[in-house]
Amino acid sequence: xxxxxxxxxxxxxxxxxxxxxxxxxxxxxxxxxxxxxxxxxxxxxxxxxxxxxxxxxxxxxxxxxxxxxxxxxxxxxxxxxxxxxxxxxxxxxxxxxxxxxxxxxxxxxxxxxxxxxxxxxxxxxxxxxxxxxxxxxxxxxxxxxxxxxxxxxxxxxxxxxxxxxxxxxxxxxxxxxxxxxxxxxxxxxxxxxxxxxxxxxxxxxxxxxxxxxxxxxxxxxxxxxxxxxxxxxxxxxxxxxxxxxxxxxxxxxxxxxxxxxxxxxxxxxxxxxxxxx
Amino acid sequence: xxxxxxxxxxxxxxxxxxxxxxxxxxxxxxxxxxxxxxxxxxxxxxxxxxxxxxxxxxxxxxxxxxxxxxxxxxxxxxxxxxxxxxxxxxxxxxxxxxxxxxxxxxxxxxxxxxxxxxxxxxxxxxxxxxxxxxxxxxxxxxxxxxxxxxxxxxxxxxxxxxxxxxxxxxxxxxxxxxxxxxxxxxxxxxxxxxxxxxxxxxxxxxxxxxxxxxxxxxxxxxxxxxxxxxxxxxxxxxxxxxxxxxxxxxxxxxxxxxxxxxxxxxxxxxxxxxxxxxxxxxxxxxxxxxxxxxxxxxxxxxxxxxxxxxxx
Numbered sequence: 390x391x392x393x394x395x396x397x398x399x400x401x402x403x404x405x406x407x408x409x410x411x412x413x414x415x416x417x418x419x420x421x422x423x424x425x426x427x428x429x430x431x432x433x434x435x436x437x438x439x440x441x442x443x444x445x446x447x448x449x450x451x452x453x454x455x456x457x458x459x460x461x462x463x464x465x466x467x468x469x470x471x472x473x474x475x476x477x478x479x480x481x482x483x484x485x486x487x488x489x490x491x492x493x494x495x496x497x498x499x500x501x502x503x504x505x506x507x508x509x510x511x512x513x514x515x516x517x518x519x520x521x522x523x524x525x526x527x528x529x530x531x532x533x534x535x536x537x538x539x540x541x542x543x544x545x546x547x548x549x550x551x552x553x554x555x556x557x558x559x560x561x562x563x564x565x566x567x568x569x570x571x572x573x574x575x576x577x578x579x580x581x582x583x584x585x586x587x588x589x590x591x592x593x594x595x596x597x598x599x600x601x602x603x604x605x606x607x608x609x610x611x612x613x614x615x616x617x618x619x620x621x622x623x624x625x626x627x628x629x630x631x632x633x634x635x636x637x638x639x640x641x642x643x644x645x646x647x648x649x650x651x652x653x654x655x656x657x658x659x660x661x662x663x664x665x666x
Numbered sequence: 667x668x669x670x671x672x673x674x675x676x677x678x679x680x681x682x683x684x685x686x687x688x689x690x691x692x693x694x695x696x697x698x699x700x701x702x703x704x705x706x707x708x709x710x711x712x713x714x715x716x717x718x719x720x721x722x723x724x725x726x727x728x729x730x731x732x733x734x735x736x737x738x739x740x741x742x743x744x745x746x747x748x749x750x751x752x753x754x755x756x757x758x759x760x761x762x763x764x765x766x767x768x769x770x771x772x773x774x775x776x777x778x779x780x781x782x783x784x785x786x787x788x789x790x791x792x793x794x795x796x797x798x799x800x801x802x803x804x805x806x807x808x809x810x811x812x813x814x815x816x817x818x819x820x821x822x823x824x825x826x827x828x829x830x831x832x833x834x835x836x837x838x839x840x841x842x843x844x845x846x847x848x849x850x851x852x853x854x855x856x857x858x859x860x861x862x863x864x865x866x867x868x869x870x871x872x873x874x875x876x877x878x879x880x881x882x883x884x885x886x887x888x889x890x891x892x893x894x895x896x897x898x899x900x901x902x903x904x905x906x907x908x909x910x911x912x913x914x915x916x917x918x919x920x921x922x923x924x925x926x927x928x929x930x931x932x933x934x935x936x937x938x939x940x941x942x943x944x945x946x947x948x949x950x951x952x953x954x955x956x957x958x959x960x961x962x963x964x965x966x967x968x969x970x971x972x973x974x975x976x977x978x
Contacts, residue, residue, distance in 0.1 A: 393775035400772040403765070404758060489756035493814070496723050497773035498746040504773075664726040 391499045394507065401481075401511035410477035411515055417469050418519035422461040422527040429457050430534045454531045455538045458554040461527040462630065466561055470523075472586070474516055474565055475572045479585035481508045482576035482660075492665050502657045509573060509653075516565035524558045560630040567627055567645055570652035577659035596623040620644065674737040676701045676822050676854035677722070682731030684714075684721050691717040693878045695731065699856050699871075701821075704848045706869030707858040710971050714878040715858040716753060719826050723750055735822060746775075749820035751828060755811025759800040763791060763810050766799060767817060774818040785813040788843065804831035812840065816847075823847065825857045829864060841868045866963045876971040890966050899932045899939050900925035902955035903946065912949045916942065929955060 391397070405411050429452050452460075482505075485491040494504055538551040575592070576585045600622040607616035619625060621644065629645050677699040684692045692714045699705045709715045720726045722733050724741045735744035757766045764782060771777030777785075786792040789809035794802070802810065808831050815823055828844075829837040845868050847853040859865050865872055866886055873883040882889050903909040909930065913919050918937040925931035932942065939958050946953050 391775065393772060396772035396775070400769040404761075404769070407760065489753075490758055492725055492752060493756060493770065494773050495725055496745060496748070496750040496752070497770070498742055498744075498775060499773055500742050662727065665720075666725075 391503050393499065394503055397499065397503065397507040398510055401507045402514055405477060405481060405508075405511040405515050408477065408480055410473055410480055414470065414473040414477060414515055414519050415522055417473060418465075418522040419526050421465050421469055422523050423530060425461045425464040426457055426527065426530050426534055429460055433535070452535055453538060454528075454535045455550050455554045457531045457535050458527055458551075458558065461523065461531070462554075462558055462561065465523055466564060466628070466630065470519060471565075471568055474512070474519075474569060475586055475589050476582070477515060478512055478569050478572035479576055479582040481512060482573055483580055483585050484582045486663075486665060487580055487582070489666060495665055501661045505573065505657060505660050509569065512569045512573075513562075513566055516569065517562055520559060520561050520565070524555065527558070528555075557630050563642070563645055564627045564630050567649050567652070570649050570656065571623070574652040574656040574659070577656050577663060593623060600624045623648075674701075675699060675734070676703065676736055677705075677824075677856060678734040679718075679722060680732045680734075682718065682721055682733065683729045684717055684726065685729045690878050692721060695875075695878075695880055697873055697880065697883070699822075699854060701736075701854050702848060702852060704844060704855045704868055704870045705857065706865035706872040707856060707875065708862065708865055708872055708967060709858070709860065709875035711860060713875045713971070715860075715875055716826055717878075718875065719750075719752055719824060719858060723748070723752065723824065725752070747821045748824060749815035749817065749822070750824040751811045751815045752824075752826045754804075754830060755807055755814065757799040757807065757810065760798060762796050763799055763802065764795040766810065767795075767814055770814045771817050776819075777817040781817060781819070785816045788816060789813045790839075805833060805836050808832055809836070809840075812843070821854060823853055823855045823857075825855065827859055828857060829859070829861065837864065844868060862963050862967055872963070874967060874970050881970040882966070886963050886966075890963070898922070898959040899934055899942065900929040900955070900957040900959060901932060901942065901946070901953060902929045904952035904954065906930070908949065909946055909951045912945055912951060913942070916945055925957070929957065 406415075433452050482491075485494075491504075495501065538554075571592070572585060572589055575588045579585045579588050600619055603615040603619035603622070606612045607619065620641070626641075626645050626648050629641055675698045677697065679695055679697040682692060682695040683690060695718055707715055707718075717726070721728045724733075724745070732739065733741075733744070736747055738744040738747070757763075758769065761769075763786070767777075767782045767785065771782060783792060786795050789812050791806060791809055791813060794806065799807065799810070808828065812825070812828060815825065823844075825844075829840050832840060841864065844855050844857065848855055848870075857865075857869070869886070871883070871885055872889065874881045874889075901909070910921065913921060913932065916937070918935045919942065920933045920935075922931040922933050934942065939956055943953055943956055
């Protein structure tokens with residue numbers, strides 16, 4: 390590691406947090422939980438209808454702090470924040486290459502992998518900050534709107550239920566790191582920012598189709614291998630935070646870290662050989 | 667391993683080639699830039715100058731060949747001694763000029779706040795350093811690019827067309843700055859340009875690249891003598907037809923046409939101007955003026971770069 394690595398990281402943080410994508414990510418980290426909690430508060434106590442095996446039953450929407458947190462987490466991870474993190478990653482790698490500012494970094498006495506590492510760590514910091522901001526907003530506003538945690542069916546202790554929700558929130562970071570890694574690897578192949586975002590969207594859509602197909606084969610065709618294979622799709626890997634809420638699955642975490650290592654290796658190998666205009 | 671001796675060239679390029687498919691953008695380039703040189707790297711547009719510089723700096727892969735900077739072969743370590751500006755400098759436009767230099771200093775691993783101030787002073791941008799770069803003119807960006815290249819006190823400065831976008835005053839300032847860096851600070855400067863007058867005015871040595879190949883290398887005087895071998899002479903005479911008759915009998919003289927102020931323009935090959943003068947006077951032709959004109963870098967450049975590849 391070059392001795393100036395921390396100085397490099399410091400200036401990459403400056404760039405990541407001062408770009409439009411950086412401060413938009415932080416704004417959305419506040420805005421998304423606020424909108425979600427407001428919506429949940431609005432429908433809290435309203436009637437619901439569900440049909441199970443031909444029997445229709447009536448019920449009431451009922452949210453407490455923990456269930457509201459789960460919804461906030463889902464809304465955070467579904468669209469806006471991943472999109473903004475992808476954009477931040479694309480701007481940091483492809484954007485700098487097409488704007489030619491990357492060239493100015495690579496004429497300095499540092500190995501290429503360290504440039505990519507400094508950029509990655511700065512993006513991880515953006516993700517971590519957005520998660521902490523979202524969590525703080527969710528806890529503060531959620532507590533105000535819904536009160537403290539209620540008794541969970543699967544967890545007897547309300548505090549433990551809350552702890553799991555907080556942990557699940559923090560584990561969004563793992564999904565974000567995987568997403569940033571994937572976007573970085575794509576950015577070493579695609580030279581435009583828009584191209585990276587589109588390529589990632591296509592990759593995820595294709596993956597989603599694959600996931601659905603594999604599950605269909607597992608259910609209809611009774612093919613067990615398809616069920617196993619579906620665990621290795623991006624959709625399954627990137628929703629590691631969701632599964633934590635139900636039960637701890639170390640295998641899935643190992644798979645996510647394996648995926649992160651793989652995209653890292655591809656990204657660095659490609660970045661080391663890329664011609665920079 | 668770094669060898670620090672006075673004999674070690676500041677920049678040694680050995681057989682550098684870069685191919686795009688089968689097309690050679692740079693072919694078997696050999697260069698030697700000695701410490702203290704202000705080396706002009708000349709070539710017409712598309713000659714391969716920028717490709718060569720990018721390959722030297724490791725921005726693009728080298729198909730063949732090696733580069734040594736002060737004897738250092740390791741690509742990362744050799745860049746510790748180099749400050750570079752390739753083509754039009756690029757900046758993070760939403761940040762200030764100073765912030766952009768701070769980024770460069772962080773990656774260079776050296777360059778304190780005082781060094782940044784000094785670099786800004788040198789290019790006359792200290793007063794505007796807090797402004798965002800997006801508000802800078804092309805000339806200011808060019809000067810900021812030079813300031814960035816100077817950060818960390820490099821021993822070798824590699825500049826690609828550093829006066830692009832500058833007005834005549836700015837071009838002159840850059841020329842003076844580079845000359846001062848070489849004379850006062852002992853830097854070695856490798857500067858590419860297609861502006862012959864600029865290179866002629868400041869460079870101690872030049873290399874001329876055409877179609878990816880180095881066609882000539884040396885001092886301007888050496889090259890003009892070696893490649894041209896002829897001298898232009900303007901002669902003012904009282905009787906032009908008589909003068910033409912005399913000159914037609916002299917070997918090594920070609921009448922090229924009209925010079926300035928009604929003088930005849932002659933090209934001499936292996937003949938001194940005094941011989942021409944004596945012949946005219948002895949034949950009774952009155953000579954009112956005799957103005958020798960040395961070969962120029964422009965003539966050399968045109969003669970070298972107009973030839974087919976591999977001929978020169």
